[in-house]
Amino acid sequence: MKNLSRRSFLASSVKAVLFGAYAAKGSAFAQSTSWTNWSGGQTCQPAGRYDICSEDELSSLLKNTLGSIRPIGSGHSFSPLIPTDGHLVVIDQLSGIRDYDTESMQVTLGAGTRLGDLGPQLDAIGQGMINLPDIDRQTVAGAIATGTHGTGVALQALSSFVTSLRLVTANGQVMDIDASDGDLFHAARVSVGALGIVTEVTMQNREAYNLKKREWAAPTEDILENFDELAASHRHFEIFPLVYSDYSLVLSIDETDEPIGKIELEPEVSDDASIAESLGLTSNPTPAQRRTISNATASRIQPTEAVDVSHKILTNLRNSRFNEMEYSVPAEVGAECLREILKTIYEQKIDVLFPLEYRYVGADDNWLSMAYGDHPHATISIHRMASEDYRPYFNIIEPIFWKYGGRPHWGKVHSLTHKELTGLYPHFKDFMEIRRSLDPQGRMLNSHLRALFNG
Ligand SMILES: Cc1cc2nc3c(=O)[nH]c(=O)nc-3n(C[C@H](O)[C@H](O)[C@H](O)COP(=O)(O)OP(=O)(O)OC[C@H]3O[C@@H](n4cnc5c(N)ncnc54)[C@H](O)[C@@H]3O)c2cc1C
Structure with a gap:
C-alpha cells in the first residue's frame, strides 16, 4: 500500500470491487478470424471480416x-448483437473529425471514431461532448446504435446529439439522414446496426468545459428519498448501491471554473485489519454479517473531489471484465425497483460483490431508445464478474425489471423476445x-x- 493513504485505499478498495484497480485500455478484440467481445461472454467464428478504408469501398462491397x-x-456490448457466421465489417479507418463549425458547435466525424480519441480532438477546437457514458472505448457508431447514455436527468443519450448521419444500406445505397427525414431519423439514431452501416455522424457539442466530481458514501435510503432534487440540482448525479449494505457510493458532477486538480479532504481513518474485514475477507459471512461489514466500510469512506476537462471526469477505466444487465424504468418507480432488487439479493443470499448502478437519463424521441417518451427514466445496472456465470443472478433479477415496465439496454444482457419488446417501445413495429x-x-x-425483429 505504499504511497496510498488508508483513506484513499478504503475508497479505492470498494471501487476495485466495482471496476478493477489497474489501467490498461483496450478490448479483448483480437486480430484473428474468431471474434470475442470485451467481456468474453460473446464469441463467433465469422466467415471473414472486411476492414473498410472508405465509404465508396463499403458501398461497392455491399453491392x-x-x-x-x-x-x-469496439465489441463493448454484452448482448449477442455481433455474433454471425457471415462477415464482420470494421470501420475503424473511418475515424477522426472531418469538419466542424465553431458557431453551431457541431462536428462531422468518421463513425468509427473512438469516444476516447474524440475528447482531445474536441479540446483542440474548443468543443466538448454534451455527455458521455462511463467509459470511452466505444466507437461513435457503436455507442449510438445501442442507445448508449451517460448520467443526467436533463441529459439525453448520445444518439440524441446526432444531427445527421450517413448510412450505407444492405444493397450499397448511401443515404444522408437528418431531422427532415422524420421517421427514418427517429429509427436510424438507435438502430442496433440493423438498418445498414453508419459511416459518418454529425454531432451537436457545446463549448469546452471543466467539471468537478465529488464522490462520497451515504445511506442509500437518505439518497433515494431526495433523489429527484439531487438529480435536478447536479448536472450529473448517480449512486452505486452496495449490496448487503445500507450504503451507496454517491457521485455528483457539476460544471466549474475551478482550476484542474485533485483536492484531498478529510484525514484518514481505519486500519489495515478493518480494511481486510471490510472487503469481506472473512470466511462465509451470513447476509447480516456482510451488512455489518459493508456498512462499516462504507461509513469510513471519506469524500473525494477532482476537477478536470469534461471528458476526463465523465469517463473511467473499467479493467475488471464483467457482464452487465441494465434496464430503464420510469423515474417515478426507479427507487422502488432498486429497493426490490437489493432486498432480493439479500433475501436470496445471492453471492455477488459488485455494487449496482442507479442513474437518471433524459427523455428522447429515438424510437428504440430506452428513454423514449416524454419523461426521464431511471436506469439500473447489475454486474457479474466475467469469470462467473451471470445467468443464475440475472435470471432472478430480470423479472423485477419487467414488473416495473423495464426496457432493456440493447448492448447489455437481456432475455426479452419480439413479443414483449413490441409492447415496450411504442414504435417497435414502425422500426421493423x-x-x-x-x-x-x-x-x-x-x-x-x-x-427480435421477426426478420
Ligand atoms: C465497461 C463498459 C462500460 C459501459 N458503460 C456504459 C454506459 O455508461 N452507458 C451505456 O449506455 N452503455 C455502456 N456500455 C455499453 C456500451 O456503450 C454499448 O454496448 C456500445 O454499443 C458499445 O459500443 P461498441 O463501439 O463497442 O459497439 P459494438 O458493441 O461493437 O456494437 C454495438 C452495436 O453497434 C452496431 N454498430 C457498430 N458499428 C456500426 C456502424 N458503423 N453502423 C451501424 N451499426 C454499427 C453493432 O452492429 C452492434 O449492434 C458499457 C460497456 C462496457 C463494456
Missing part, C-alpha cells in the same frame, strides 16, 4: 457481395417496417436480431 453482414464497433424496407432479405441481421 457486389451476398450474405450476412454485421458492422462492429423501416428495417424491412431497407433490407428485405435481412442481410444485416444475425440470429439474435432476426428473433
Whole structure:
C-alpha cells in the first residue's frame, strides 16, 4: 500500500470491487478470424471480416457481395448483437473529425471514431461532448446504435446529439439522414446496426468545459428519498448501491471554473485489519454479517473531489471484465425497483460483490431508445464478474425489471423476445417496417436480431 493513504485505499478498495484497480485500455478484440467481445461472454467464428478504408469501398462491397453482414464497433456490448457466421465489417479507418463549425458547435466525424480519441480532438477546437457514458472505448457508431447514455436527468443519450448521419444500406445505397427525414431519423439514431452501416455522424457539442466530481458514501435510503432534487440540482448525479449494505457510493458532477486538480479532504481513518474485514475477507459471512461489514466500510469512506476537462471526469477505466444487465424504468418507480432488487439479493443470499448502478437519463424521441417518451427514466445496472456465470443472478433479477415496465439496454444482457419488446417501445413495429424496407432479405441481421425483429 505504499504511497496510498488508508483513506484513499478504503475508497479505492470498494471501487476495485466495482471496476478493477489497474489501467490498461483496450478490448479483448483480437486480430484473428474468431471474434470475442470485451467481456468474453460473446464469441463467433465469422466467415471473414472486411476492414473498410472508405465509404465508396463499403458501398461497392455491399453491392457486389451476398450474405450476412454485421458492422462492429469496439465489441463493448454484452448482448449477442455481433455474433454471425457471415462477415464482420470494421470501420475503424473511418475515424477522426472531418469538419466542424465553431458557431453551431457541431462536428462531422468518421463513425468509427473512438469516444476516447474524440475528447482531445474536441479540446483542440474548443468543443466538448454534451455527455458521455462511463467509459470511452466505444466507437461513435457503436455507442449510438445501442442507445448508449451517460448520467443526467436533463441529459439525453448520445444518439440524441446526432444531427445527421450517413448510412450505407444492405444493397450499397448511401443515404444522408437528418431531422427532415422524420421517421427514418427517429429509427436510424438507435438502430442496433440493423438498418445498414453508419459511416459518418454529425454531432451537436457545446463549448469546452471543466467539471468537478465529488464522490462520497451515504445511506442509500437518505439518497433515494431526495433523489429527484439531487438529480435536478447536479448536472450529473448517480449512486452505486452496495449490496448487503445500507450504503451507496454517491457521485455528483457539476460544471466549474475551478482550476484542474485533485483536492484531498478529510484525514484518514481505519486500519489495515478493518480494511481486510471490510472487503469481506472473512470466511462465509451470513447476509447480516456482510451488512455489518459493508456498512462499516462504507461509513469510513471519506469524500473525494477532482476537477478536470469534461471528458476526463465523465469517463473511467473499467479493467475488471464483467457482464452487465441494465434496464430503464420510469423515474417515478426507479427507487422502488432498486429497493426490490437489493432486498432480493439479500433475501436470496445471492453471492455477488459488485455494487449496482442507479442513474437518471433524459427523455428522447429515438424510437428504440430506452428513454423514449416524454419523461426521464431511471436506469439500473447489475454486474457479474466475467469469470462467473451471470445467468443464475440475472435470471432472478430480470423479472423485477419487467414488473416495473423495464426496457432493456440493447448492448447489455437481456432475455426479452419480439413479443414483449413490441409492447415496450411504442414504435417497435414502425422500426421493423423501416428495417424491412431497407433490407428485405435481412442481410444485416444475425440470429439474435432476426428473433427480435421477426426478420
Ligand atoms: C465497461 C463498459 C462500460 C459501459 N458503460 C456504459 C454506459 O455508461 N452507458 C451505456 O449506455 N452503455 C455502456 N456500455 C455499453 C456500451 O456503450 C454499448 O454496448 C456500445 O454499443 C458499445 O459500443 P461498441 O463501439 O463497442 O459497439 P459494438 O458493441 O461493437 O456494437 C454495438 C452495436 O453497434 C452496431 N454498430 C457498430 N458499428 C456500426 C456502424 N458503423 N453502423 C451501424 N451499426 C454499427 C453493432 O452492429 C452492434 O449492434 C458499457 C460497456 C462496457 C463494456
